[in-house]
Amino acid sequence: MQEAFVATSIMTGLGVFFGTALAIASRFLRVSGDSRVEEVADQLPGSNCGACGRPGCHAFAEAVVSGSETPSGCTVATQESIEAIAELLGVAPGQQEKRVARLHCAGGTAQAFQIAEYRGFESCRAATIVAGGGKGCPWGCLGLGDCARACTFKAIHLNQHSLPVVDVANCTACGDCVLACPRGLFAILPLTHRLFVQCRSPLVGDDARALCRVACDSCGRCVQDAAPGLIRMEENLPVVDYGSGGPATPQATSRCPTGAIQWLTEVQFEAAGATQPQDIAAHVEDH
Amino acid sequence: MNPVAAIRRGFRHGVHPAQYKAQTVDLPIQRLPFGHRYVLPLGQHLGVPAQPVVSPGQQVRRGQLIAQPGGFVSASLHSPVTGRVRAIEPRRTADGSLQLAIEIEADRYATQHLEPRPRSDRLALSLTEFIEELQSAGIVGLGGAAFPTHVKYTMPEGKRIRHLLINGAECEPYLTNDHRLMVERPATLLRGIGIVKRKLGADRATIGIERNKPEAIAVLKSTIRRHHRTGIAPLQVKYPQGAEKMLIRAIFGVEVPADKLPRDLGIVVNNVGTLTAIADYFDFGMPLIERVITVSGPGVTYPANLIVPIGTPVREVLDFCGGLKPPTRAVVMGGPMMGLPLPSLDVPVVKGTSGILAFTAESLPARRELPCIRCGRCLKACPHFLNPSRLGRLARLGRYEDMRRHFAMDCVECGACTLSCPSGIPLTQLIRVGKSKLRNSAAGSI
Numbered sequence: 001m002q003e004a005f006v007a008t009s010i011m012t013g014l015g016v017f018f019g020t021a022l023a024i025a026s027r028f029l030r031v032s033g034d035s036r037v038e039e040v041a042d043q044l045p046g047s048n049c050g051a052c053g054r055p056g057c058h059a060f061a062e063a064v065v066s067g068s069e070t071p072s073g074c075t076v077a078t079q080e081s082i083e084a085i086a087e088l089l090g091v092a093p094g095q096q097e098k099r100v101a102r103l104h105c106a107g108g109t110a111q112a113f114q115i116a117e118y119r120g121f122e123s124c125r126a127a128t129i130v131a132g133g134g135k136g137c138p139w140g141c142l143g144l145g146d147c148a149r150a151c152t153f154k155a156i157h158l159n160q161h162s163l164p165v166v167d168v169a170n171c172t173a174c175g176d177c178v179l180a181c182p183r184g185l186f187a188i189l190p191l192t193h194r195l196f197v198q199c200r201s202p203l204v205g206d207d208a209r210a211l212c213r214v215a216c217d218s219c220g221r222c223v224q225d226a227a228p229g230l231i232r233m234e235e236n237l238p239v240v241d242y243g244s245g246g247p248a249t250p251q252a253t254s255r256c257p258t259g260a261i262q263w264l265t266e267v268q269f270e271a272a273g274a275t276q277p278q279d280i281a282a283h284v285e286d287h
Numbered sequence: 288m289n290p291v292a293a294i295r296r297g298f299r300h301g302v303h304p305a306q307y308k309a310q311t312v313d314l315p316i317q318r319l320p321f322g323h324r325y326v327l328p329l330g331q332h333l334g335v336p337a338q339p340v341v342s343p344g345q346q347v348r349r350g351q352l353i354a355q356p357g358g359f360v361s362a363s364l365h366s367p368v369t370g371r372v373r374a375i376e377p378r379r380t381a382d383g384s385l386q387l388a389i390e391i392e393a394d395r396y397a398t399q400h401l402e403p404r405p406r407s408d409r410l411a412l413s414l415t416e417f418i419e420e421l422q423s424a425g426i427v428g429l430g431g432a433a434f435p436t437h438v439k440y441t442m443p444e445g446k447r448i449r450h451l452l453i454n455g456a457e458c459e460p461y462l463t464n465d466h467r468l469m470v471e472r473p474a475t476l477l478r479g480i481g482i483v484k485r486k487l488g489a490d491r492a493t494i495g496i497e498r499n500k501p502e503a504i505a506v507l508k509s510t511i512r513r514h515h516r517t518g519i520a521p522l523q524v525k526y527p528q529g530a531e532k533m534l535i536r537a538i539f540g541v542e543v544p545a546d547k548l549p550r551d552l553g554i555v556v557n558n559v560g561t562l563t564a565i566a567d568y569f570d571f572g573m574p575l576i577e578r579v580i581t582v583s584g585p586g587v588t589y590p591a592n593l594i595v596p597i598g599t600p601v602r603e604v605l606d607f608c609g610g611l612k613p614p615t616r617a618v619v620m621g622g623p624m625m626g627l628p629l630p631s632l633d634v635p636v637v638k639g640t641s642g643i644l645a646f647t648a649e650s651l652p653a654r655r656e657l658p659c660i661r662c663g664r665c666l667k668a669c670p671h672f673l674n675p676s677r678l679g680r681l682a683r684l685g686r687y688e689d690m691r692r693h694f695a696m697d698c699v700e701c702g703a704c705t706l707s708c709p710s711g712i713p714l715t716q717l718i719r720v721g722k723s724k725l726r727n728s729a730a731g732s733i
Contacts, residue, residue: 115379115630116629116630119654120713121713121717123720125723126713126716126719129719129720129723130628131381131383131627131628131629131630132382132384132630134630138383138385150685182723203377203385207377
């Protein structure tokens with residue numbers, strides 16, 4: 001009985017002693033950080049998605065307080081939170097262009113030809129390892145939804161042709177889908193960049209169209225139809241260079257025989273199936 | 288060596304898949320008649336793809352060089368037939384990708400006879416010259432991985448190969464191509480062993496053969512003479528006995544450390560097919576333009592062991608074997624454990640193709656997956672002592688870095704864990720997903 005009493009009183013004594021020591025230390029040895037960092041961090045969404053390019057929300061808050069970043073650098077926070085942060089720090093909220101993930105492929109199950117049936121672990125990465133999945137095009141979207149699973153904000157769902165549709169309102173351009181896609185088909189682009197090539201096949205002519213109805217067959221018409229220098233061909237694919245100065249217009253898509261280059265509406269693949277001329281589809285089936 | 292291990296001649300863990308070798312084991316090797324069209328992908332060996340040295344429309348002879356090595360870890364490519372280069376274009380390969388390939392149309396009226404040009408100067412070749420010869424002959428490992436053989440023989444300064452190990456285990460079910468080679472061409476095999484042994488300065492050679500091939504063991508025993516300085520090691524019948532490190536474990540009783548190669552122990556392992564190809568090159572001047580494959584499986588009408596020119600489309604090989612039976616659901620290139628299911632029958636036979644197997648719906652495993660019951664059978668199966676169950680779970684969760692900490696990169700993808708899993712979990716595939724992700728991140732790309 002006595003041992004128990006001694007042990008209890010020693011532990012209690014130790015507890016009281018260290019508790020007091022800590023209380024004193026926290027009062028007199030305190031290092032005061034910038035309290036604004038915490039306040040800014042409170043306003044941020046706390047999803048640590050990395051879209052701003054920082055390792056997490058706290059690092060972003062520090063950057064904003066130090067002035068190396070504007071509040072609108074966070075693409076996830078609501079407009080109110082950004083304004084609240086700007087007001088708190090007395091800085092301008094800044095302008096951030098809305099960016100979204102775009103898919104460089106429009107070959108859904110209705111457009112790209114299947115050559116085999118993939119059965120197994122439902123994952124794009126797993127399918128690429130087993131004979132490249134079932135799709136004939138070894139560059140195209142596999143349609144098994146690795147991107148949808150990777151998306152922190154549930155902004156991606158697969159449509160009826162197994163193509164990932166990005167919900168523009170929820171997409172924060174964090175780039176998780178870019179990393180998840182084993183074929184590297186996603187690109188993070190400003191919403192205003194509406195001229196977009198929905199194909200990654202380096203094949204030319206009939207070889208390209210033998211795999212997919214909406215493949216780029218590298219005819220080069222879009223290069224001629226666009227403002228000089230806006231589009232150039234790289235590895236048999238058109239590359240739209242918004243930095244070249246020429247205005248991007250829907251004119252560039254007008255003579256595309258397969259519909260591989262598109263003037264995007266806000267949501268990609270919203271009107272699935274309506275993007276390609278039917279006569280091309282018939283031609284490819286003959287081929 | 289541990290005496291018990293010497294008697295059992297095996298390794299720890301592993302699985303015992305049903306053999307299914309009976310339908311082709313006694314069929315002599317036949318030559319596949321020459322067809323019309325041959326497709327030779329430039330990257331059919333491990334490493335850098337070869338560079339074409341011919342142009343479309345050009346006439347080529349059988350055995351003529353059509354692509355030269357693209358780097359050190361690369362091998363030459365030769366035309367398997369006399370004919371005309373039709374195109375150099377992307378063609379579908381077994382991994383589903385479109386790869387640059389040389390398509391050759393065989394000349395119907397040309398002889399496909401190859402004039403023997405024995406290399407009588409082979410004794411005079413130095414080791415460096417010998418290694419260069421192998422590269423220009425396009426010799427790669429014929430066991431399945433198609434790793435350029437000359438790279439295997441290139442030793443770091445001051446090291447020497449002491450022991451040549453010949454892999455005749457053929458532990459994959461269905462396949463009998465190595466078995467038939469050992470039974471039908473033991474003298475050629477021994478000549479190949481002799482050449483390599485002399486060039487590398489190895490003291491001894493040992494042929495490892497699983498005990499389910501008594502005929503091969505008997506034939507080789509009666510052929511080997513004292514001066515061959517070659518032994519035979521009958522091995523336990525167990526999968527994956529033919530994996531390099533398992534073979535060394537079984538024969539020498541030592542483990543090759545995870546971060547070491549057999550050559551660090553002074554051992555080099557070659558498949559019987561590779562050594563026969565080396566002997567053929569020095570005897571007849573024939574580069575690697577054909578190989579022996581087994582065509583088998585419940586979906587094939589007439590199973591066979593065939594000599595097939597490299598580049599023959601799978602469809603033509605199957606047609607020769609009476610075509611596919613209607614209930615065929617999958618065609619696999621390679622063995623059933625590690626082979627690749629084919630996305631198209633137009634893909635060509637390449638240097639690494641050891642077999643073409645056709646499976647019907649009943650012979651394929653049922654597609655049902657149940658939760659892991661923690662029975663631990665995959666741990667007992669894994670020859671590398673990994674924990675496939677945990678690796679699989681980590682892969683599913685996307686925790687790839689944790690997989691690295693659990694030695695996912697040591698996995699040889701033999702498939703023993705998947706075979707042993709009573710819940711039908713695709714463990715090997717899950718681990719491969721993680722490995723591909725880790726390799727990508729190590730390379731710095733996405």
